[in-house]
Amino acid sequence: MKRETNRRSFVKLAATAGLCTLASPAVLAGSHPEQLAENEETNKIPKKSWYPLGVFKNPVLESVFLFYVGSTWQRLSDVGECFDTASRIDEANDYSWSDQWIKTGNRLKVLGDACLKEHHEFTAGESYLRSSTYYRAALHHYPDPANKIVKELSLKVVKNYKMALKLMSIPFEAVSIPYMKTELPGYFFPAKLKSNKKAPVIILHAGRDSWAEDYLWVAQQAVKRGYHCLLFDGPGQGKVIRIQGIPFRPDWENVITPVLDFLKHTKKEVDMNKTVLMGFSMGGFLAPRAVTVEKRIKLCVANPGVLNWTASIYNGLNQIDPQLLPLFQAGNYDLFDQKIEEYMRTSSYVKWGITDELWKYGVHKPSELIKKYQEYNIEAVAKNIGCRMMVIDGTGEEFSVGEAKRLYDALTCPKDYVLFTEEDTGYLHCQPGALAIAYTRIFNWVDKYIDVI
Template sequence: MEPVFFPDDPQFWFETLRTFGHITYGGADFGETVVTTQRIKAGDYDSWHDEWLATADRVADEGRTALTHGHRISARDAFLRASNYYRNAEFFLHGDATDPRILHAYDASVACFREAAGLFTPPIEPIAIPYENTTLPGYLYRVDDSGTPRPTVVMFNGFDGSAEEMHFVGAAAAVERGYNVLSFDGPGQPGTRHHQGLLFRPDWESVVGPVLDHALTLPEVDPARIALLGNSMGGVLAPRAAAFDHRVAALIAFDGIYDLGTITTSPVPGDRAEAERRLRADHDPELDAVLEEAMAASPMVRWAMQQGMYVMGAESPRAFGAAYLDYHVREGIAEKITCPTLVCAGADDGFFAGQPELLYAHLNCPKKLLEFTAEQGAAAHCQAGAQRLAFARVYDWLDETMGAAASAGSVRS
């Protein structure tokens, strides 16, 4: 899809497209997104923050006013949109982890989402999942309050998204179809990185394991029908977890990733072994300079390096590149997955082109590659802008794989 806004800044355009996509499940409105985008100066992170914050503040005020007057649906809708707009506001600020605007906007995003959560029927329940010496924040969505065990989708976001955003990226769509949902933020993701300082870890089975332990204590969860969905970078984290935890009955890689090390080694001269050696070296001023030049030349590289340093706790772009090498399902890991697996792929993925196909090729389990095209308006990374089409196809596969969800077609109010 050709950029409609920010034609010279693919990162700003993708984040705008991502916001347009969230319209489908209530995370944005078209006019609000357009007028906000028109006020933003391309490539200017401060401008991006200021304009999205202003829109978020205005929409949140609309929600509070509606709630004061007893208009619960209007309030819920406004709080959902404001939550997503606040998420947008702090998105590009992570180059300076001490920037106070990060926590201000993030906390407002969570607060607005929780206001909205309480206005659903039944309410979406904030939860704290025991994990090592702390907890992981998340949400439990119930189709109804009967306590009936149902198939459940455990889901999480990726490199830069939150559990709150997962409402628009799979959770609402699942509940419409009769699935319960447990969404959460793991280490390195916003709910743990911003306040607890937890950083990403490659052995994601050590994260999903405690989450499944918690899920299995819930009477609403059918233990034989738990699906695991990983969004974006979750497309490698979820397969990694499923390879080692066979309580997962079905796996959805949205989109699939086989080896993130390919992303950081491909620009480095020499073969893979030489690239890895240089990324992990104590000193490589020449490669450091190359990476700095790449950040100056490319808005996508600039953002990815800054975000990666923030969520991995890396002190330099090269250190982030070295950390990324550990995120893969190579060396026989993908082959350990036994549950039916759906691998999604966008034809024009600007981040992980070719990765879904690699993951799919290494799977020995029952598997399906679900390809999305430009003609469908769904070719972008994680089918941004095409959520209705994408989740219809994803959950139709899940229905057929795990058995139709109880009370399929149930719509929340």
């Protein structure tokens, strides 16, 4: 029993390090402990939760599946297509998840081609849009990041996405942002303006697993409100890691500064005094890190907020085996790596999580990965943030429990703490399946403060 508990804990640690949607242990049990206690005092009947869905036994696949089902709200996917794909997935087969999403993506691509051949441009675009999503879903949990199919599918993601936006008459520009000796890919969505007018801009990047393409809803809601929007992938993310091979870096100001320079020099329609930076998932650490140095951002949204990413990793290690962290801290890296590799051999999901993480951070050993995590900490510099911050949290947050509140408390700038709960349905990591309430609160906040001097 202890070995099984440790194995499950390590699956969750791998997910914590590597997935953008996973319910907390309390949620997996059906409710929050404090809520259960309250219910037991009142009517002895615990509240029934809508999550987990019960589609997959593995919590990693379950949470990722919810992310893509939740994308139906922005028409990036469809409910039946998602559940049909899930019904064909064999959890015992490492490649089944990817294979079945690719199959669905291919089918939608063929449908789009057929629609286009008959001059049904809009429905062709919708089919290509969903095809792009399903290819991203396939890559969300691909066992071998070195396989050539990773780059091939990534190129299909981009091709289908651009074609979809064009056929659906969604105004956009595919942009290349100068970055070091290369470029970062993005999409600029212009607000509808009268001539010679300028408008605020919302800049969004994700975290470890999602892509810029996953946040069409942010762009569309921004444009409706008279804001420009720039969605982009940075180092370690989406297209940049899979096509360009560039891993994460902790000093995210060195990513955001070139982005702002690009907007300043190429987008004269942007009001550079009204810039909004949004970071989702691990971006909830990266965005605050950027604004500790970059002072041109007026508003910053951290969803969820993270002060010290290392703390969550340490807590996860202690839950698995109390001896792991002391081994690492004592500098016994060879034995630490050996222990981690033993856990990796017990589960293909653990192996995937660690392998994927090593790749995205550009390291080769688990001990090197833990050292790299230590750089993702803004405890000493959070006080340098001067823009207004929206720090988002959820009662079902798994990856960084308590970190959003710690970030909020460390801030000395104007700030707001927004807690999503099970009652409003946005309580899971990044509000999967609850994008309506997410956009309501986030954009209401932006609308409220964008013109405040």
